[in-house]
Amino acid sequence: MAIWDFVKDAGKSLFGSEAEAQEAPSQPAQSDTDRKVAALKAELASLGLTARDVHLTLRGDTVVISGKARDQETLEKLILAVGNIKGIARVELAEGAGTETPAPQAAKPVFHTVQKGETLSAIAQKYLGKANRYNEIFEANRPMLSHPDKIYPGQTLRIPQN
Known part of the structure; x- marks a missing residue:
């Protein structure tokens, strides 16, 4: 569980x-x-x-x-x-x-809880190594996110693992 x-x-x-x-x-x-x-x-x-x-x-x-x-x-x-x-x-x-389709053994979800003042660019820098990869995080969280600038403290985001 x-x-x-x-x-x-x-x-x-x-x-x-x-x-x-x-x-x-x-x-x-x-x-x-x-x-x-x-x-x-x-x-x-x-x-x-x-x-x-x-x-x-x-x-x-x-x-x-x-x-x-x-x-x-x-x-x-x-x-x-x-x-x-x-x-x-x-x-x-x-x-x-x-x-239904088994995930690869190493495929464990990576989530991030947004802190006050954070942006998708800062989160992308932390997890993906480049700030300009923020759109990958945005796309990984669609349809829950409607715009890359509309995140809030306490929100949990999915970090793509590819």
């Missing part, structure tokens, strides 16, 4: 407040956990990261991913997409979860 930690108070606000959840009388009664899982699934769908055989379970501030993603890149993007949601502190891969 693999585990990744995220900054719980950073990220896209998907869940709204508890008060907002209580004020939604037009929707059928559902637990707070079910509401949050539905919001996570909707976010993944909006990013085009849906996978038929991948399932999410929410345990407090931890999302457990089970099933098989199409490939290593998709799996890493799924981890980041749910982990970079405000209120999520950890993402775990359930036992047996992974990819």
